[in-house]
Amino acid sequence: MAKITYLEAIYQAQAEEMDRDSKVFIMGEDIRCNVFGTTTGFVERFGEERVRDTPISENGFIGAAGGAAMVGMRPIVDATISSFLFPAMDQICSIIAKSRYIYGGQAQLPLVIRSCLFYGNSNAAQHSDRPYSMFMNMPGLKIIAPSNAHDMKGLLKAAIRDDDPVMSFEDSTCWMVKSEVPDDLDFVIPLGKGEVKREGTDVTVVAIAGAVNIALKAAEKLKAEGISVEVVDPRTLVPLDRDIILRSVRKTGRAICVDPAHKTCSAASEIAATIAEEAFEALRAPVVRVTTPDTHLPFSPHIEKPLYPSVERIMDAARRLVGAPAPQPQPA
């Protein structure tokens, strides 16, 4: 066990898998210069053939990862910021997601497309997307959205070893947070398995990516108010661990879905709908979503920051669901 950051977890997962399997290689824009520290020393260690700087050509090199995978390689694409996936929607949705299906199982597509959720830092609307739910609506793509270093490393290693295309959405609000991670080179977390991050009895909070850490803070504060919160982290969005979510909601009878994505058709929406369809009889209150509203993300921090799910918004939602009064403002 060693305590490492989320970015170090990405670095270790990639390095270990590239050591293990010569078919694994990585490409992306400016990865040799190692902007975020996830490819430290890679060129020296693995050579320029397996560590490739690409032109600024997302549709080109993401599609090329598909072609390389079809002929036997296992590419990792570092697409850096998830907003840059949009120019590559063509290759992701028409080629990578569909080729195995449309050719009746003839195509093999073992590849990983990594990108970070780069929100909350005054980068304005074109650099701040959290677009995983757009890809949840496209069959054929597995999706991971880890919330800490331990899960990041285990899931990314599983993704690199998986024979299906996997999109890894890496929350930049988690980058520098440290957690204990096993040293075992074969430490992997199976895709599609969620985890209960905190047990509780009154309200289930299902949280996505960095929102898990906010939910855990809210749960700790709500404990002081006598509200017991269970925090569930699906970790993988496709396939989604519906069982762990439904089991928790059947226990607590209340559910809040917290998601940094925009509200409409978010991962939270899918989870809320699943709860309403499958666990209606267990519900003692409506299912609530705490998300980013359907407006764009502005540059100015004073108007950007309040748009995201926060400890306070989760606490308000929990109090509302259990029928607890909001705390009175303290007299000055």
Add this chain to the structure above:
Amino acid sequence: MSASRDNDRRIEKYRRMQRIRQFETRAETIHAAGEIPGALHTYAGMEASGVGACMALRDDDYMVGTHRSHGHPIAKGAKLRPLMAELLGKVTGICKGKGGSMHLSDFSMGSLGETSIVGSGGPVTAGAALGAKLQGLDRVALCFFGDGASSEGAIHEGMNLAAVWKLPAIFVCENNRFGMSTPTAAGVAGAHVADRAHGYGIPGVIVDGQDVDAVEAAVREAVDRARAGKGPTLIETKTYRYADHAVNMGRDLTPRGPEHDEWLARDPIVLYRARLVEDGISGSDLDAIDVQVAEEVADALNFARESAYPAFEEAFDHVFVDRLPIPDDVRAHA
């Protein structure tokens, strides 16, 4: 190459062009009769382009094609039965009935897809060439695309990537004069698609797309160059689509000009047959090939007709490696 082996190759080119023509003729007829669902995009008129290019490839070389997908696999030597069965939506089809007319891709022949999003084969081709290079295989990857696709960014991203990394790729633009109903001149700036190669610092070659020997020679030079590590080539085959963009749409959307009859007079199969006869191959031998091919096409259609449709479970297979469960409410009404 010995004279007899050379003749064998030339007869094989003739045979494959005949296969395409007769396959397409039959497909169009049964499509009109309602036996083939969906749209049908035929390759008649372009046979020399596909066959010439594929005859310059080895069996283990890669190829990516387009929505006009019937000609490419036949050109590369694929068996007809699974192709015809696919057109009829049968489980014995090359894609198990999930691809249809726009996606006749036989991976056992080195195909990596016949993709129906125009231009989307460009990046895949570059990636396949990269994958071959990284594995130390001396294989090349060839991308067929149309004059319409030459305006798509994906084609150019693929060519740029292949050029900067000197990948073993060949880009073959089959300029059949029309992007659906739009004449090439109205959709492609500049005189020739091949001219765009200069922007990438790679050779741009124009070839008579109705002359199968000429196409093969041009592609062979590009293949040799690619295998030698010298990077990609862009080749433009000047050819002509006989049928409408898709057949049996009720009216012909393609604006035919006075050159239409000139193109028909330069039919690639008629031209090649005349050349072979002139070079001493007997017309009766070629007649015998025509008959054999007719039997192959009839056999393929018979096989397709006798094959079963896919079980409903097939709709949930191959989304991922593991088959998806079928939702109860869907199964109840399937």
